[in-house]
């Protein structure tokens with residue numbers, strides 16, 4: 329590949345050198361005595377990362393969407409009622425997956441940039457009595473983060489399983505799976521977990537596994553059935569090889585390295601770093617005269633920022649940023665995508681990436697017709713970091 333540009337999109341993300349090195353080792357057998365403990369460690373570390381000592385982790389070849397499909401295909405039977413808390417593009421995907429599985433889906437929706445009120449969610453749970461409530465923690469299309477805990481509590485009170493799409497939040501935003509009573513936390517390897525794309529990751533409660541066991545008919549898909557994978561995950565964690573379908577060996581080596589780094593940092597420290605860096609990004613955007621897409625600071629994600637183009641600036645900003653050495657993403661929400669851009673700040677992102685990105689943004693905006701005093705954004709970001 330050509331000259332390195334700093335990758336600041338909401339996944340895939342920049343990888344730590346140790347993760348790249350693990351990925352680049354000679355390939356090995358998936359049942360090799362050297363690989364088995366690597367897979368076992370990755371599985372065990374996920375309990376620490378999701379604050380879920382009682383959950384069963386799964387690491388499967390596939391992307392985040394596969395993790396969504398696995399959760400739904402394993403837990404939903406034709407005719408079941410599901411409630412989707414709809415905050416944007418990825419909630420719509422979850423609803424489509426559930427509908428294809430024959431669920432009766434109700435959506436509680438918010439305008440883009442907002443979250444549905446807890447009262448509206450409460451009312452929808454009472455009215456529809458769903459067996460499953462699906463929440464997108466951070467909707468990557470809008471940069472909106474929803475407060476999961478009270479929704480999970482309501483869902484539990486009514487006996488529903490809670491599935492959290494944490495693709496753009498796990499290991500970056502606060503998730504306390506056990507304490508909050510979430511049945512499935514699902515994600516992909518390429519975001520705040522800090523590994524390359526290609527692994528679907530889930531941590532699943534005993535209640536969810538019990539629901540799968542109690543189904544009248546097995547899931548139509550073999551690969552998506554959590555119960556097919558359960559003995560495999562248990563075997564690897566117990567130090568024994570097992571086979572159902574070939575694991576993505578090199579990716580698992582990378583994930584193991586990345587998870588080790590995350591556990592070393594400590595979850596509370598990591599959550600706080602993500603929040604601090606995100607606040608500094610927002611301070612810089614404000615100083616540059618840019619408005620956030622999320623309606624309020626309290627619902628702005630710590631893993632990415634969705635920022636409105638100032639007047640006169642358009643989607644060519646991404647190319648101008650690329651010319652400045654930083655890769656950012658355009659809009660994604662179908663109703664608004666021409667009006668905003670997105671910057672990812674997760675994984676190991678810290679002050680160096682923050683200041684490089686904001687410096688590049690100042691120059692790119694100025695070139696794009698939104699003149700910025702050089703250093704204004706960088707200064708605001710530095711002040712926010714120091715405060």
Ligand code: PMP
Pocket residue numbers: 339391392393394418464466467468493494495496516
């Ligand atoms: N959910 C959310 C919140 C996401 O951000 C993404 C990926 N951007 C997905 C699901 C789908 O993941 P993948 O692209 O890895 O299939």
